[in-house]
Amino acid sequence: MVTDAPERDWSAAEEEIMEATYRALLEHGYAGLSISRIAAELGKSKAAIYYHYDAKDDLLVAFLEFAVDRFEATVATETGDEPTADLEHVVEKLLPLQPDEEQRQLQAVLVGLRSQAVTNGVFREQFTRIDERLAATIRDIVERGIEEGTFRDVDPSRVAEHILATVNGAMYARATTGREGAAAATRVSIASYVDSELRRD
Amino acid sequence: MVTDAPERDWSAAEEEIMEATYRALLEHGYAGLSISRIAAELGKSKAAIYYHYDAKDDLLVAFLEFAVDRFEATVATETGDEPTADLEHVVEKLLPLQPDEEQRQLQAVLVGLRSQAVTNGVFREQFTRIDERLAATIRDIVERGIEEGTFRDVDPSRVAEHILATVNGAMYARATTGREGAAAATRVSIASYVDSELRRD
DNA sequence: GTCTATAGGTTGATAGAC
């Protein structure tokens, strides 16, 4: 990985609130998220939440960080010394061929949060950073592959952006459409893309 | 195009309400969308809106159709007889190199709506249909190119899904991050992909 | 068709007791 984002440590109480927010989001979506709903999931009163967070906005920003941490923990990867395998590994983390329920849920929550980035600057900056890090991770692998002679002499940055956009698009479609086959087809096509665009001879 | 979706005709009053909803969404986002806000944009009372729509949900479903119509009108394309040019044309419509303000706004509104597809079945079906049509449009162009001998003998469906996912991902990033360069780089990379994956030497 | 007025509910947030 390129950056080890310093991970914030959550108090037990905060973590429980974040977990309750996560469940409330899954059940009611971002538009239906309220302090009452979070309190209900938490099994405590609304005032208990306001003891830990001054305002709903603060809680939301904290939760954004929480969800992002969780996502990046999922993607984190010890890079080996085979660029092709590393690339496959990252792609599988981002766009699993058969996502389990946990992965689907996290993606669903992230899509809800990310849509807020259209109008909210704080959210926008966070997702900008996420994409920046992912692009850098992919670019580094491609660069290493070129140096080692495994990959052709392509523009690493261009290829990284291409792969990232494709993976993001397929994940987006998976979360917002019923086209299950589409995501699978895209996954296959990325492998084929890496092969024909990057592999020597 | 593959399907000429039968376009609904809106009464003048309905169209004004849809237009007001559009503006309200741009200003306050989906989470902040209320009948009061729409009424304010419309310059009429809330009751005037309830005369035309029984419930907020009905209005939302109508607006979804309205926004989708507008989007598909933007993408609609007279196909020429040059597959390569047709492909470029569709991609430019979906992911313009330099989107004007109107295009950006429509994309922003659509991202807001699409995130609702995670939890709302009606929205999900609409966006499934949109992606289905776009994939079919691209696939048809690729198939024609193969028959004509302009393109290599690839799997048209796989290539179509790849291009669609990439375009969607870049557009998504454009609407939700500050990474302007990323969208541009992806646009360029798609041209390069078409060239190396499809063009006969 | 559009208005004002209003009903009935939920929201975010606070005060004060324990």
Add this chain to the structure above:
DNA sequence: GTCTATCAACCTATAGAC
């Protein structure tokens, strides 16, 4: 730290006059 009780502001939706 957590509770109950409460607040003003907002929400969706309707009734009834014009």
